[in-house]
Amino acid sequence: MxxxxxxxxxxxxxxxxxxxxxxxxxxxxxxxxxxxxxxxxxxxxxxxxxxxxxxxxxxxxxxxxxxxxxxxxxxxxxxxPFERAATPEGEVFLHHVAELVDAFQPPAEPHPAVYRLIRATRDTFLQGASLPALAAYFEMWMLKLGGFFASLEACAACGRAFRPEEPVWIARDGTPRCERCGGTLGGHVISAGYRPLLAEMLKRPPSEWVALPTPEEALHLHRLLTRLLRDVLERELRTKLSLGV
CATH class of the missing domain: 2.40.50.140 (Nucleic acid-binding proteins)
Incomplete structure (x- = not known):
């Protein structure tokens, strides 16, 4: 006991x-x-x-x-977070965050970095941040901390460094591939224009990053990351429709 x-x-x-x-x-x-x-x-x-x-x-x-x-x-x-969660969108966002934490975290295994991520996301949520942008930030970091989203600097298959102007293919296991190694395998494409936003996401706290993307860019990244999450978890997310996917 x-x-x-x-x-x-x-x-x-x-x-x-x-x-x-x-x-x-x-x-x-x-x-x-x-x-x-x-x-x-x-x-x-x-x-x-x-x-x-x-x-x-x-x-x-x-x-x-x-x-x-x-x-x-x-x-x-x-x-x-009740004050902002009183809106339907805010309530759905909180359920989305909770669903991902529950899906990724096994029982009885502390993960201080995930705890800090939830707290920073909650604080940014209470500041009135864009929900698609904040959702994309949280999704990216949950994948990263779960070991499913590697660096976007080089192809995981051939090791070649990506050129700034080329797109990156993300395989279903979350590894980045060049067009030659991954372009015929399906997965998800990150265009060259979005790679700087993702790179900044890994350098900045959510309170800073959510101000960088346009609403269209934030929604695009949120949709992309949600599709990748669906592949990684091998199931549909319960909150996807309400967040614009």
Whole structure:
């Protein structure tokens, strides 16, 4: 038996019996944990707004050896994105972020870089950033941190450095290819004009990068990265239509 405390982002919740919920949390210190929030479905629940998607909380968890689910003993709300999430677009965006974190992160494996990415994305979201641009930024970095999106500097097959004016083919495994090595294999094409934007994405925080692309460029990158995510995850994303894909 163990009691654990950690900052955590709420990814999603599911109903359990008549009064409880299962909360999927991505904790800073312990990774992804599924926990029972007893009484969370009652009108006067002690959890209040703590269990909304992408709320950041300080969670106290009780784990018992051999049990699949922990118990969320109590939590303190640290930051809520509710103000902007009150719009349909904002709500869908938060669910999109939560879905990707849940899909990429295995249980009980902490990943501080992903936690920092979620926090920076949340903060930029609250500043009123363009949602397609912010979605593209988050998608790119989730692929990068998951090991699926390599550098765009050279072909992964032949090793030749890409020229500034040539497009890059991204294979279904996320590796970059030149036209000769990847042009006949399908995948996704990044035109030469978009490569500088992606390069800047890997150098800048989201609060800076979202100001660089035009709305059309941001939407194009978001659509491209969503298609790549679909290949990597081998399934459709639940939030794709609402974000313009």
């Amino acid at each position: 163990a009691i654990k405390e950690s900052e955590a982002f709420v990814l999603m919740t599911y109903p359990l019996a008549e009064a409880d919920k299962i909360a999927v949390l991505f904790t800073h210190h312990y990774g992804k944990i599924r926990a029972v929030a007893r009484g969370a479905r009652r009108p006067k629940s002690r959890f209040g707004a703590c269990l909304e998607p992408l709320s950041e909380i300080l969670a106290s968890l009780f784990e018992k050896e051999g049990r699949e689910l922990a118990v969320l003993r109590r939590c303190e709300l640290l930051c809520s």
